[in-house]
Amino acid sequence: MSDLYFDDVTVGDDIPGVVKGPMSTAHIMRWSAAMENWHRIHYDWKYATGHDKLPDVMVNGSWKQHVLIQLLVDWAGEGGWLWRMGFQFRGMNVPGETLTAWGRVRGKERRGDYGVVNLAIGLKNEKGVESTPGTARVVLPCRGGPAVPYPFDAACLGPRVSE
Amino acid sequence: MSESYITPAVRAVIGASNGPLLACHPVEASEVRRFYQAVMDPAPRYWDERWAKSSRYGGLVAPPAFPTHAFRRGPTEADPLDRMEEPDFDGNTRSFRGLPPVEVPLTRLLNGGYEYEFFRYARIGEPIYRSSSYLDIYQRAGRSGPMVFVVVADTYTGEAGARLIETVTTTILR
Numbered sequence A: 001m002s003d004l005y006f007d008d009v010t011v012g013d014d015i016p017g018v019v020k021g022p023m024s025t026a027h028i029m030r031w032s033a034a035m036e037n038w039h040r041i042h043y044d045w046k047y048a049t050g051h052d053k054l055p056d057v058m059v060n061g062s063w064k065q066h067v068l069i070q071l072l073v074d075w076a077g078e079g080g081w082l083w084r085m086g087f088q089f090r091g092m093n094v095p096g097e098t099l100t101a102w103g104r105v106r107g108k109e110r111r112g113d114y115g116v117v118n119l120a121i122g123l124k125n126e127k128g129v130e131s132t133p134g135t136a137r138v139v140l141p142c143r144g145g146p147a148v149p150y151p152f153d154a155a156c157l158g159p160r161v162s163e
Numbered sequence B: 001m002s003e004s005y006i007t008p009a010v011r012a013v014i015g016a017s018n019g020p021l022l023a024c025h026p027v028e029a030s031e032v033r034r035f036y037q038a039v040m041d042p043a044p045r046y047w048d049e050r051w052a053k054s055s056r057y058g059g060l061v062a063p064p065a066f067p068t069h070a071f072r073r074g075p076t077e078a079d080p081l082d083r084m085e086e087p088d089f090d091g092n093t094r095s096f097r098g099l100p101p102v103e104v105p106l107t108r109l110l111n112g113g114y115e116y117e118f119f120r121y122a123r124i125g126e127p128i129y130r131s132s133s134y135l136d137i138y139q140r141a142g143r144s145g146p147m148v149f150v151v152v153a154d155t156y157t158g159e160a161g162a163r164l165i166e167t168v169t170t171t172i173l174r
Helices: A025-035 A045-051 A061-076 B008-013 B029-039 B049-053
Strands: A014-020 A081-088 A099-111 A114-124 A134-141 B017-022 B109-118 B129-142 B145-157 B163-173
Touching: A014 A061, A025 A061, A025 B029, A061 A081, A061 A099, A061 A114, A061 A134, A061 B029, A061 B109, A081 A114, A099 A134, B008 B129
Parallel strands: none
Antiparallel strands: A014 A099, A081 A134, A081 B109, A099 A114, A114 A134, B017 B129, B109 B163, B129 B145, B145 B163
């Protein structure tokens, strides 16, 4: 994994996506069992469609979040840090879908010795339908600058530097 | 105007807090393995001891948001499967994080979304603590009727009170 530096990031860049699927009921069951999640909409088709009026059993939102985290942590590399992220579960995902986590650089700012990159993120199915739109902030080192501290503390970020 | 589910009793629990509560066991290598295998994210920081030792983590760690799943059912807690015969029981209690229950007679529950701030990854063997509070509970009109949004803030810490992750979670009752 090559190191990523703030200097090498350009606004408008698409970061490498992470693809999962096609998702099956077994994928959903594996996650639910691993996390001891007993919410019926993930494994009880009759309950999901009858009681909750859903189209099928649901891919867990709690699972989808980790795919978005994987996307950002992979991109930041071992020298960067996924600092903040937020996203909403706006759409449902069901078995049979192939899901792609995506990210696009929306802005960047130098903060003292470090750089902060703002991204739009989301999770689309094979038809391009978005289910999980959100945003993220990733801290990256600058070429010739110090390593991003670990554990991370936002107090290390200096005031914004105009470029 | 539809019925308001934000009764004085519901409003009264906004701001309620608890913690720090200790997860019933420290982070286990096997649960981390099942986690990253289910996410299909086999990064070496989760399993390659030699790699991890020479990394910035100093040893194996759990995935970034793992602490949010660390609070499993303890040996003396009620078994949720005992209630599966109840027609409206969906497998979840409405007592979020052990906070006072949100007494809203809406039986369908969806995950609305998360906000995260990350500080450090939990280490294998590390105890996890959680402090929680209801930030807000409010109602909105949805396409299929009223929806109640339950917003919970959590702070997860590890050894010596070190911050791991702070979260804001929105759960939708409808």
